[in-house]
Amino acid sequence: MNLRSVLIAVLVTLPLVAVFLRGMRSDPRFVPPAIPGQPAPDFALVRMPMAADEEPSDTIRLADYRGKVVVLNFWASWCVPCRVEHPELVAVAREYRDRDVVFLGILYKDQPGNARAWLNEMGGEVYPTLLDPGSRTAIDYGLTGVPETVIVDPSGTVAFKRIGIVNREMLVREIEPLLAEVVRP
């Protein structure tokens, strides 16, 4: 085997090894979020009533919150990580209650009864949870699972999307600069 053959073998093998190593390091389940920067898909969803015998009546539209920062959290009572992030979301929702920030939960593949019981167990409803039959809104937001959180800026554009758990620090870091964009009449 001469030097030229060795060189060719190395040149052919090295890129393959590089591709293999890159593949080993990347998470095959990770989906890069595609919707930040796009107009937030509008929705009109029914609010989940907190009393079991209450008929759903309120319809909440995203368009109604134009001019405010909207935090959308997709969750389910069967989702274990949702249990971890919920207190953080509640804390930030309370912190920004008197400012132009709206928190909305969107229920994903869950029964309202289970969701109600879960919310009661977690300290009660702090912000509305909306029902999404057929996951149409979830698909509109490119949902890959729960929990996922989307932040819509005052102009109605998706500013942030997080696949997985969010915490207070992350939310505040994203909300604060967007609040500066809120135009007060």
Added chain:
Amino acid sequence: MIRRPSVFALMLVLVMAPAAALAQAEPQDEVELEKLTSAVASQLRCPVCQGLSVEDSPTELARDMRAVVREQLASGKSPEEVKAYFVSKYGEWILLEPKPRGLNLAIYLLPVAALVAGAGLIVRSVRRWTGAPSAGAPES
């Protein structure tokens, strides 16, 4: 007297024929729509699975996505428009077969290049094996 029933029968046929054709056309359209839905759904990746298409996945999200595909096709969107909708939501990742452009081209070109290089190598080796001894071998 004989003519009356035949005129009536003719009228009945004329009235019923389009209705029967319509009744047959609807299931046929449904079959076509179902075929097209399957074709598009098998090109989309199920976001909660490992290497499964929306068509093949039994998960609820995949079933909902398939329903969206069907609704959009039924509303008159083309398969390309439906795929573009999912790409706008999930990125190109959602397509099981990446579009042949940019770095993606490597996926399509590398196997061909490897095949050509391999064939070249075989031809060269065979020539060397068959050619070298005969050139260098002493004549008997």
